[in-house]
Amino acid sequence: xxxxxxxxxxxxxxxxxxxxxxxxxxxxxxxxxxxxxxxxxxxxxxxxxxxxxxxxxxxxxxxxxxxxxxxxxxxxxxxxxxxxxxxxxxxxxxxxxxxxxxxxxxxxxxxxxxxxxxxxxxxxxxxxxxxxxxxxxxxxxxxxxxxxxxxxxxxxxxxxxxxxxxxxxxxxxxxxxxxxxxxxxxxxxxxxxxxxxxxxxxxxxxxxxxxxxxxxxxxxxxxxxxxxxxxxxxxxxxxxxxxxxxxxxxxxxxxxxxxxxxxxxxxxxxxxxxxxxxxxxxxxxxxxxxxxxxxxxxxxxxxxxxxxxxxxxxxxxxxxxxxxxxxxxxxxxxxxxxxxxxxxxxxxxxxxxxxxxxxxxxxxxxxxxxxxxxxxxxxxxxxxxxxxxxxxxxxxxxxxxxxxxxxxxxxx
Amino acid sequence: xxxxxxxxxxxxxxxxxxxxxxxxxxxxxxxxxxxxxxxxxxxxxxxxxxxxxxxxxxxxxxxxxxxxxxxxxxxxxxxxxxxxxxxxxxxxxxxxxxxxxxxxxxxxxxxxxxxxxxxxxxxxxxxxxxxxxxxxxxxxxxxxxxxxxxxxxxxxxxxxxxxxxxxxxxxxxxxxx
Numbered sequence: 001x002x003x004x005x006x007x008x009x010x011x012x013x014x015x016x017x018x019x020x021x022x023x024x025x026x027x028x029x030x031x032x033x034x035x036x037x038x039x040x041x042x043x044x045x046x047x048x049x050x051x052x053x054x055x056x057x058x059x060x061x062x063x064x065x066x067x068x069x070x071x072x073x074x075x076x077x078x079x080x081x082x083x084x085x086x087x088x089x090x091x092x093x094x095x096x097x098x099x100x101x102x103x104x105x106x107x108x109x110x111x112x113x114x115x116x117x118x119x120x121x122x123x124x125x126x127x128x129x130x131x132x133x134x135x136x137x138x139x140x141x142x143x144x145x146x147x148x149x150x151x152x153x154x155x156x157x158x159x160x161x162x163x164x165x166x167x168x169x170x171x172x173x174x175x176x177x178x179x180x181x182x183x184x185x186x187x188x189x190x191x192x193x194x195x196x197x198x199x200x201x202x203x204x205x206x207x208x209x210x211x212x213x214x215x216x217x218x219x220x221x222x223x224x225x226x227x228x229x230x231x232x233x234x235x236x237x238x239x240x241x242x243x244x245x246x247x248x249x250x251x252x253x254x255x256x257x258x259x260x261x262x263x264x265x266x267x268x269x270x271x272x273x274x275x276x277x278x279x280x281x282x283x284x285x286x287x288x289x290x291x292x293x294x295x296x297x298x299x300x301x302x303x304x305x306x307x308x309x310x311x312x313x314x315x316x317x318x319x320x321x322x323x324x325x326x327x328x329x330x331x332x333x334x335x336x337x338x339x340x341x342x343x344x345x346x347x348x349x350x351x352x353x354x355x356x357x358x359x360x361x362x363x364x365x366x367x368x369x370x371x372x373x374x375x376x377x378x379x380x381x382x383x384x385x386x387x388x389x390x391x392x393x394x395x396x397x398x399x400x401x402x403x404x405x406x407x408x409x410x411x412x
Numbered sequence: 413x414x415x416x417x418x419x420x421x422x423x424x425x426x427x428x429x430x431x432x433x434x435x436x437x438x439x440x441x442x443x444x445x446x447x448x449x450x451x452x453x454x455x456x457x458x459x460x461x462x463x464x465x466x467x468x469x470x471x472x473x474x475x476x477x478x479x480x481x482x483x484x485x486x487x488x489x490x491x492x493x494x495x496x497x498x499x500x501x502x503x504x505x506x507x508x509x510x511x512x513x514x515x516x517x518x519x520x521x522x523x524x525x526x527x528x529x530x531x532x533x534x535x536x537x538x539x540x541x542x543x544x545x546x547x548x549x550x551x552x553x554x555x556x557x558x559x560x561x562x563x564x565x566x567x568x569x570x571x572x573x574x575x576x577x578x579x580x581x582x583x584x585x586x587x588x589x
Contacts, residue, residue: 054563059572061548097439244466244502247537260502342488345439346470346498346509357470359496363488374470382540411563 019047024396026055032129033407037384037400041393049388049396051381056411064371068336069095069360070168072371077163079373080409082125083352085118085154087409088167090349091373094358095169097269098345099338104328107171108273112319114157114167117204119312120211121150122352123305126404130302131222133401134231139221145185146214149207152183156200171331176200176323186210201320208313215310223306229290232298236387236399239296246386247379250354251308252403255301259283262350270349279315282307298402305404308352337366344370353377353404373412377405413462415441418508421462426453440498442509447528450497450512454534457499457508465499465508468531471541472496473549477516477575491516495528495551514551516574530556548573 025036034055040048060079064072069091076091077084089111096103128143151161156177158166166172177200186203187194190210198206222228238248243256253260261281263274284300286293293299340362348357354376361370380403388399413421415436422431422443430453433444445453457465474494478487493514500507518524525546530553532539542553543562550571553559561568570577581588 054561054565057563059548062572242536245536247468247535258502265505343439348469355469357498359470359472359498361474364486369476370472370474372470372472374472378540378544379537382537 018042022393026052032401032405035381035400035405035407035410037396039393039396044392044394046388046391046393046396049385051384053378053381053407053410056407058412060412061371061373064368064373066367068338068366069340069368070334070336073168074163074165076373077165078408079375079412080122080351080353080356080377080406081162082406083118083122084162084164085114085167086122086349086351087356088165089115090347090351090356091358092167092169093269093349094345094347094360095334095340097267097347098340098343098360098362099169101170101332101334103171104330104332106323106326106328107330107332109319109322109326110172110176110330111167112273112277113176113204113316113323114154114172116312116316116319117150117153119352120309120316121147123309123312124150126305126352127218127222127302127309130401130404131228133397134228136222136228139218142214142218142221145189146211149183149186149189152185153200153204153207156180156183156203168331169334171329173331175330182206201323205317205320208317212310212313215306218306223303224290229292229299231395231398232302232402233290233292234294234297235391235395236298236402237294237296238383238387242383242386243296246383248354248383249376249379250350250352251301251304252354252380252383254281254283255304256296257284257300262348262355266350267347269347274315277315277318279311280307282311298398301402301404339364339366340368348374351376353406353409354380356409375409375412377403377407378410381405381410413504413506415443415508418463418506419443422453422456425456440507440509442496442511444511444513447512447514450510451529451531451534453510454497454531457510458534462504464501464503466535467500467502468497468535468537468541469500469507470496470498471531471538471545473545473551473573475516475549475573475575479576493526493549493551495545497531518552525550525552527552527554529554530559532556547571550574 020041022039022041026034036052038050039046060075076087079087124143124147128140131139155161158164179197180200182196184194186207238256240256240258243253282304284295342364344361346359348355356376357374359372360368363369388396419434430446430449432446435442457463476489477491478484493516495512497510512528514526518526530542542556545551546559547561547564
């Protein structure tokens, strides 16, 4: 269909900046997957942002109503596919709470190691992809080099590199390997022979020691980079009251100055995993922040993630110290035919991107009556409309990127 | 405050006509609210200094129906739909679950969606959660600023999370099954 204008000059001489509707996405590289933002722009200024989601919708909740919990674990992997381990953990804990299952100490320590390593991997991608959103490529390459080693280590543990299905009801599917060949990537990074044999824990420790020293490099590349500060500080400010009302969680909430982390404030079945560990919960404002930074802006959200990465490394190390002495088995078996009682449970866990909640209603069958997955990114994304208002078009990817969303989790 | 204290407080404030039921022995104790009073009770829960429920963790619908006639006898629930609200407080670190029970179809007429007042004015995130619940579960939220589908395409027919939902055989010439 072609549009014929009667007089071409009318268009040519009309230089008013009319309001224009622009579609950003769903195939736009800086929208982190298939997100479509409908922008109402006046020249360069964006007056309204409407997110359209659902392009990745698979109705995982409906599938969950027809499967026993161990069969639904692989579907939770595919929600937040950058932190599959943490998704497995959240769902497993919800089912354990429902059927009143006790998990041995060793399994709990193992879960802390794995979940915190997953958090490191996820925050590395968050950092790298955010650099990419702002037009710098090198942090992304560094982040993926580091993440690759974590994926290698996860592969040694369960055989999968992205969708693990490793943490299940009662513990995990396998114990941590006693002896592995050092992952080739790690061998070349730390300068070891690549046929070296060591235990999985030693390999992980070797990697974390190496990663620890790299964090200051990331700060030089991004956090304290003047261009990065100009693109992030004072933009996309999310006030704490709005963050609470919109149910924002995770680094987005803590970047707005609300001191809340489920590893400390959550349900007892979750917090007891982290009992006796030393870790800090980074919350804005930061004394070391550049003067342009405002609480709740892009920079704060990014910086919370960077500090959490260090805390996750710390937690992981402490858990690995405990692991050899931990009592019990790495799992207790969960039967596929276990009947879920006529009760219901809603449990949230602190995933890298926020609080992922699972609401399970049992009704005496092995399959739940309702399996609901409340996504953290879903709530974090809902706030884009209000916080992107009246910013320049070029700042929209910077603001949306700072929320660190994963569409697989939003659309489920 | 624990769940029983919250329930007592709500019962004292609103009476038995508005707080119609409760289960304090469940894993997550819940309070049932009359559909017409949900906005009033929600606003009180959010604003009262003793409660300060400023976080709506989750809002979703549950369809209680056993479509299989053989299993229906031991199903144990009358067919109905529930809207479930999980609330918590950042400041006071307590939580409660609210439930609203609705008929599966308004006035028993198949195809007419049940209705309940929207809490989008109380918590910002309820806007999207209610759109999702409308989309997947087929519950109409009255007074919602923009009640349209969010996950399914706009021209989708039916509400997939209903227990008696039938998968379409074809959608825009894409054949299923």
